[in-house]
Amino acid sequence: xxxxxxxxxxxxxxxxxxxxxxxxxxxxxxxxxxxxxxxxxxxxxxxxxxxxxxxxxxxxxxxxxxxxxxxxxxxxxxxxxxxxxxxxxxxxxxxxxxxxxxxxxxxxxxxxxxxxxxxxxxxxxxxxxxxxxxxxxxxxxxxxxxx
Amino acid sequence: xxxxxxxxxxxxxxxxxxxxxxxxxxxxxxxxxxxxxxxxxxxxxxxxxxxxxxxxxxxxxxxxxxxxxxxxxxxxxxxxxxxxxxxxxxxxxxxxxxxxxxxxxxxxxxxxxxxxxxxxxxxxxxxxxxxxxxxxxxxxxxxxxxxxxxxxxxxxxxxxxxxxxxxxxxxxxxxxxxxxxxxxxxxxxxxxxxxxxxxxxxxxxxxxxxxxxxxxxxxxxxxxxxxxxxxxxxxxxxxxxxxxxxxxxxxxxxxxxxxxxxxxxxxxxxxxxxxxxxxxxxxxxxxxxxxxxxxxxxxxxxxxxxxxxxxxxxxxxxxxxxxxxxxxxxxxxxxxxxxxxxxxxxxxxxxxxxxxxxxxxxxxxxxxxxxxxxxxxxxxxxxxxxxxxxxxxxxxxxxxxxxxxxxxxxxxxxxxxxxxxxxxxxxxxxxxxxxxxxxxxxxxxxxxxxxxxxxxxxxxxxxxxxxxxxxxxxxxxxxxxxxxxxxxxxxxxxxxxxxxxxxxxxx
Numbered sequence: 001x002x003x004x005x006x007x008x009x010x011x012x013x014x015x016x017x018x019x020x021x022x023x024x025x026x027x028x029x030x031x032x033x034x035x036x037x038x039x040x041x042x043x044x045x046x047x048x049x050x051x052x053x054x055x056x057x058x059x060x061x062x063x064x065x066x067x068x069x070x071x072x073x074x075x076x077x078x079x080x081x082x083x084x085x086x087x088x089x090x091x092x093x094x095x096x097x098x099x100x101x102x103x104x105x106x107x108x109x110x111x112x113x114x115x116x117x118x119x120x121x122x123x124x125x126x127x128x129x130x131x132x133x134x135x136x137x138x139x140x141x142x143x144x145x146x147x
Numbered sequence: 148x149x150x151x152x153x154x155x156x157x158x159x160x161x162x163x164x165x166x167x168x169x170x171x172x173x174x175x176x177x178x179x180x181x182x183x184x185x186x187x188x189x190x191x192x193x194x195x196x197x198x199x200x201x202x203x204x205x206x207x208x209x210x211x212x213x214x215x216x217x218x219x220x221x222x223x224x225x226x227x228x229x230x231x232x233x234x235x236x237x238x239x240x241x242x243x244x245x246x247x248x249x250x251x252x253x254x255x256x257x258x259x260x261x262x263x264x265x266x267x268x269x270x271x272x273x274x275x276x277x278x279x280x281x282x283x284x285x286x287x288x289x290x291x292x293x294x295x296x297x298x299x300x301x302x303x304x305x306x307x308x309x310x311x312x313x314x315x316x317x318x319x320x321x322x323x324x325x326x327x328x329x330x331x332x333x334x335x336x337x338x339x340x341x342x343x344x345x346x347x348x349x350x351x352x353x354x355x356x357x358x359x360x361x362x363x364x365x366x367x368x369x370x371x372x373x374x375x376x377x378x379x380x381x382x383x384x385x386x387x388x389x390x391x392x393x394x395x396x397x398x399x400x401x402x403x404x405x406x407x408x409x410x411x412x413x414x415x416x417x418x419x420x421x422x423x424x425x426x427x428x429x430x431x432x433x434x435x436x437x438x439x440x441x442x443x444x445x446x447x448x449x450x451x452x453x454x455x456x457x458x459x460x461x462x463x464x465x466x467x468x469x470x471x472x473x474x475x476x477x478x479x480x481x482x483x484x485x486x487x488x489x490x491x492x493x494x495x496x497x498x499x500x501x502x503x504x505x506x507x508x509x510x511x512x513x514x515x516x517x518x519x520x521x522x523x524x525x526x527x528x529x530x531x532x533x534x535x536x537x538x539x540x541x542x543x544x545x546x547x548x549x550x551x552x553x554x555x556x557x558x559x560x561x562x563x564x565x566x567x568x569x570x571x572x573x574x575x576x577x578x579x580x581x582x583x584x585x586x587x588x589x590x591x592x593x594x595x596x597x598x599x600x601x602x603x604x605x606x607x608x609x610x611x612x613x614x615x616x617x618x619x620x621x622x623x624x625x626x627x628x629x630x631x632x633x634x635x636x637x638x639x640x641x642x643x644x645x646x647x648x649x650x651x652x653x654x
Contacts (some may be wrong), residue, residue, distance in 0.1 A: 008578055011408040012320065019327060019342070027339045033600050035606035037341060040596040044330070047323035061576055066373055077372050081365065081545070085562035088489065088553055101542035109538035118539045125494050126546055127338035136201045136554045 005059030012052040016045045073107055080104065092141045093130075098123035150278060156519045157505030161513055166211055169204075170510050173212040174517045177219020180653050182529050186544065187236035188220035188477040189583075190367065192321040192578050193359040194544070196484050197551035198444075205507050206488040208236035213484055214507060216516040218270055221460045222522045223422065225262040225453055228527055230255060238420035238456035241428040245441060245448030252444050256388050261398055261446050262453040263522040267515060269406045269454035272290065272459025274511045276410055277468075280498070281504070284469040288494035291470075293602035294613045298622035303472045304584060306629030310422060312447055312581040315634060321580050325588015326355055326595065336600060348560045355483050357561050361568025362575075362582045364548040369573035371541055388526060398450035401431050409455030411557060413462025414631075419475025422460025463513070468504065471594070472652045478585035482590055 023041040066074055084100040102119025106112060130136045158211050160166065180191030199209045224239030228244035242262060249258040291299070331342045332352025343349040409423035410429055415549025431451035432441045441448045463474040464481075471481040471492040483491050490503060497504055522529075552565055575582050599613075606612030614620055 004578060008574075012324075022344075024340055026334070027343050028337060031320075033336055035600045035603045037337050037339060040599060041327070041330050041341070044323050044326045047319055048327065049322035051316040054170050055320070059314075060314060060579060063579075065577070070373060074369055074374055078566070081368070081566045081569070082563060084549060084618045085559050085566055088549065088562065089559050093550070097546050101546055104368065104372075104542040104545060104629060108541060109536070115538065118542060122539070122543050122546055126543070126550065130550055130554070134198065134202050136198070136550070138550070138554065139236065 003059040003062045004065065004094050005062075006056045009052040009055035009059070012048055012055075016048040016052065019045045019048070077104065077107060090142065092139045093127050094123050095142070097126065153501060153505045154278065154509060156502065157507070159305060159511030160207060160502060160506035161211065161509035165637040166208065166506075166510060167513065169212045170215045170514045171188065171517055173215025174219045174514050174521055177216035177221075178223035178226075178346075178518065178521055178529055179532055180216060180222035181223025181225075181236055181239070182533055183223075183540065184227050184231070184233045186367075187224075187363075188217055189359075189480045190363045191220050192216055192354070192477060192480045192484065193363050194407055194547055194551055196487055197356055198482070198486055198547070198554035201551070201554040202460050205392065206490055207503060209484070209488055209505065210490075210507055211514075214481065214511060215517075217481060218457075218511060218514050219518055219521075220477075222263065222266045222518050223268065224456070225266065225449075226259065226522075226526065227533060228534070229258045229262065229449070230530065238459070239453075240421070240422050241424045241452035241456075242449060242571055245430065245443070245445050248442065248444035249446065249449065253434045254444065257394055257446065259392050259526050260388065260390050260523055261395055262449045263519065263526070264395060265398070265402045265405065265450040266457045266522065267519040269409055269457035269459075270461055270515050270518075271512070272406045273410050273413065273458040274508060274515065276458075277461055277464050277511075278508050280414075281465050281469050284465060285494040285497040288469050288616065291494075291518070292616070293598040293605065294616060294619045295622065296598040297595060297602060297613060298619045298626065299416075299472055300598070301468060302622050302629065303474075303591070303628040304587065305626040306416050307587060308581065308584050309630040309633040312584075313579060315630065317578070318581040318584055320590045321575070321582065322584035325398045325585035325590075326357070326592040327588075328585075329589045329592025330596070332544040335597065348558070352593075353564065353589065354556060354561060355586070356487065356555065357565045358589050359480060359483060359586055360548050360552055361565040362572035362585060364544060365565055365569025366572025366576060366582070368541060368545050369569060371537070373573075387523065390523070394446055396400075398446050399452040401447035402454040404434075405429060405451035405454030406458040409458030411461040412455070413459030413474060414465050416466055416472055416474045419463055419478070420456040420459040421475075423462075424456035427455025428452040461600050468496060469546070471496060472591070476586065477592055479583060479586050483586075486590070639644065 020042060023038050025044065026037050028036045052095065080100050080103050084096050087096045098119045101122040102115050105118040106115035109115065127138065127140055131138050131140065161170070176195070177191065180186050181188060193536070194632070195213055195216060199212055204212065213440060220236060221238065224234060224236040225242045225246065228234045228242040229250050232243050232247040234240040234243055246258045246262060249255070303320045306507040308322055312318040312640065320450050329352070331349055333339070340350060405427035408427045409420075412423035412426055413419065428448060428451055431447055432438055435441065435447065463478045467473045467478045467482055469492070471482065473482045482492065490496065490500065549562060552561055572582050575585070602612055614623060
C-alpha cells in the first residue's frame with residue numbers, strides 16, 4: 001500500500017542524493033582544514049538517507065489529505081501569499097495588504113462584506129501601527145503615485 | 148555577595164521607566180499570544196523579533212521585550228485551556244484536563260486564579276534558579292572544547308527529537324534537513340559557496356528568521372484554512388473574579404512539586420515546558436490519595452501543570468544562556484533573537500556582557516510581578532480579546548509576519564522563501580514530522596560544523612578525538628539514551644484524554 005510517508009521518503013532520498021552530488025562539486029582550497037567543506041554535508045545527507053529509508057520501510061498510518069474544493073482553497077491561499085510577496089515592493093504596503101487580508105478573511109468566513117471590511121481595516125490599521133507608532137520604514141502606496 | 152551585587156546592577160538597568168514600559172508591553176502582548184489558540188510562544192516571539200529589530204531597539208530593550216512576551220505566553224496559555232478547552236499553546240495542554248471541568252462546574256474564576264498564582268510561583272522560583280545556577284554552569288562550560296560542544300549539539304538534537312516527536316526517524320530527518328539548509332551559503336573556513344546554485348540571494352545563506360516565521364506562522368495559515376478554523380468563542384461563562392484563599396492554599400504543595408519537576412525538566416536539553424507540565428501533572432495525579440478526582444476538576448490538577456510549565460520555561464533559559472543550546476522550540480527562537488542582536492550566548496556572555504544577563508534576570512522578575520497582576524485581577528481583559536473572530540485575527544497575524552520579514556530584509560525573495568517554508572511547515576505537520584528540530588538545525592548547523600572541524604584541526608584528523616574527554620563521553624551517552632529511551636517509554640507514559648467539550652449545556 002502506498003502511503004504519504006513512503007512518497008515523502010522517496011522524494012527525500014532523491015533530494016539527499018542530489019545534495020551529495022552538489023556537495024561533491026564544492027571547491028576546496030589548498031589551505032583547508034583536515035575535514036574540509038564537504039564532509040559535514042555528506043554526514044547530513046547520510047542521516048537524511050537513513051531516516052528516509054526507515055520512513056519508506058515503516059510508514060506511519062496515513063492521515064487525511066485535502067481533496068477537491070479544500071485543495072483549491074489552499075491553492076488560492078498559496079497564490080495569494082506568493083502574489084503578496086511579489087507585489088509588496090512595487091505596490092507599497094496598503095493595496096496588497098487590503099487584497100490579501102480580504103481574501104484570507106473570506107476563506108475563513110465566506111461572507112464578502114465583513115471580509116472586505118476586515119481587509120480594509122487591517123490594511124490601513126496595520127500600516128498606521130507599523131509606520132507611525134512603531135516607526136518602521138514602510139512604503140504605503142505605489143512608488144509611481146508617490147512621485 | 149557577588150550575585151546580589153550583579154542583581155542590583157541588573158535592577159538598575161531594568162527599573163528605568165523605558166525598560167519597565169517595554170516589559171509591560173511584552174507581558175500584555177505575550178499573554179494575548181499565549182491565550183489565542185494557534186499562536187504559541189514560539190510563534191509570538193518569532194513574529195516579533197524582526198519587528199523589534201526593525202524598530203532599532205538596542206540589545207537589552209529587545210531582550211526585555213521579547214522575554215516578557217515569552218513568559219507572558221506561558222501565563223496566557225491557560226486562559227483558553229480553562230475557558231474553551233482549547234490549549235492556547237502546547238504546554239497548556241495539561242491544564243485543560245482539570246481546568247475545563249472546573250470551569251464547567253462554575254469555578255472558572257477559581258481555576259484562573261489558582262493557575263495564575265501557580266504560574267507566578269513556578270516562574271519566580273525558576274528565575275531565582277536561573278540566577279544561582281547559570282553562573283555555576285557557565286564555569287563548567289569554560290571546560291568545553293570543540294569536541295564537547297559537538298557532543299552537546301548532538302545531545303540537543305537527540306533529546307529534542309527523541310522526546311518531542313512520535314517517530315525517531317522523522318525527528319532525525321527533520322534535524323538533518325535543518326542542518327542541510329544551514330549549509331547553504333559561503334563556507335566560513337574556505338570562503339567557497341555551497342549549495343547556492345549561482346543564486347546571489349543564497350550567498351549569505353538562509354536567514355533563520357525567514358525559516359522560523361515561515362515554519363511557524365505561515366504554516367498556521369494553511370493549517371487553519373484546512374481545518375475550517377473553528378471560530379473562537381467563549382464556551383464557559385466567567386463571573387466576577389474573586390480569590391478563594393482556602394482553595395488556593397490547599398494547592399500549595401501541588402505548586403511546589405510542579406515547580407521543582409518543571410524546573411528540572413526545563414534545564415534538560417530537548418525537554419522544555421510541555422514535558423515539564425506533563426510530568427508535573429502525572430506526578431501530582433499518582434501521588435494523590437484520591438486519584439479519581441483528577442480530570443474532573445481537581446484544583447491541584449490545575450496548579451501543578453501550570454507551575455510546571457512556567458518553571459520549565461525559566462529553567463530552559465539556563466542551557467540557552469550558558470551553553471547556547473536551546474532546550475525547546477521557544478528557547479530556540481530566543482536563541483535566534485540573541486544571534487540577531489549579535490549576542491553570542493555561552494560562558495563568555497557572563498564575564499564579558501554581565502549587564503545583558505543580569506538586566507535580563509531582573510526584568511524577568513519584574514515581568515513576573517506584572518504578569519501576576521495582569522493575569523489575576525485583570526484577566527477579563529484577555530477574555531474579551533479571545534472573542535476577536537478568527538477571520539480578522541488570522542489575516543492580521545499573517546500580514547504581521549510579512550511586514551516583519553519585509554522590513555527586516557526588504558527583499559521579495561525572502562518573502563517567497565518564507566511562504567515556501569510555510570508550505571513545508573504545513574506538509575511536515577501533516578506527516579507528523581516535527582518542525583522544531585528543523586529550526587534548531589538551521590540555527591546550530593554552522594556552529595556544529597565549525598566545532599567539528601576545529602576538533603579535527605586540534606587532533607589532526609583523528610575522529611576518536613570527539614570521544615576523548617569524560618565530559619564528551621558523558622554527553623554522547625546522554626544523547627544516545629535521550630534518543631533511544633523514549634521509544635520504550637512511549638507505551639508507558641500515555642497522555643490522558645482531553646475532557647469532552649460540550650458548549651451547549653450551561654450548568
